[in-house]
Amino acid sequence: MAAMTTDSPVAGPHPPRAHTRRLVGPVVVLLGGVMSLVTVLVLTLLDRVRITRPEELASEVGFGLPFDWVAQQQYSLDPPLPYSASLRSPWEHVTSAQLVPFVVDVVLVWLALVVAWVLLRGLLSRRGAAVS
Numbered sequence: 001m002a003a004m005t006t007d008s009p010v011a012g013p014h015p016p017r018a019h020t021r022r023l024v025g026p027v028v029v030l031l032g033g034v035m036s037l038v039t040v041l042v043l044t045l046l047d048r049v050r051i052t053r054p055e056e057l058a059s060e061v062g063f064g065l066p067f068d069w070v071a072q073q074q075y076s077l078d079p080p081l082p083y084s085a086s087l088r089s090p091w092e093h094v095t096s097a098q099l100v101p102f103v104v105d106v107v108l109v110w111l112a113l114v115v116a117w118v119l120l121r122g123l124l125s126r127r128g129a130a131v132s
Helices: 017-046 054-056 099-131
Strands: 048-049 060-065 070-073 081-088 095-097
Touching: 017 099, 048 060
Parallel strands: none
Antiparallel strands: 048 081, 060 070, 070 095
């Protein structure tokens, strides 16, 4: 019996599975990082803070979920109270950002995405094994 080679037109070359598996981990980590970064930025833009006293507007208003990492001075506003403050234009209101709470937010969202990914993969693999 003749041995089959990878040059045979019947067998064809085999894809390098080990190489592909080595790339999956970093790609998933990178995509998770980008997704968590975008999620934190969008959540910050959508964040609302309830202001019930004029003194709360006199100090900096914090935005960001789950931890405030953007602070904005909105003391020039005189809205009727209670007021739902949102992030305003940085050209009109002094705005500052803190790096540590931002990084913590990104890491927490990334961890939540990883847990969701692992649970979803486990659920789908169990479901596929039950069907077989």
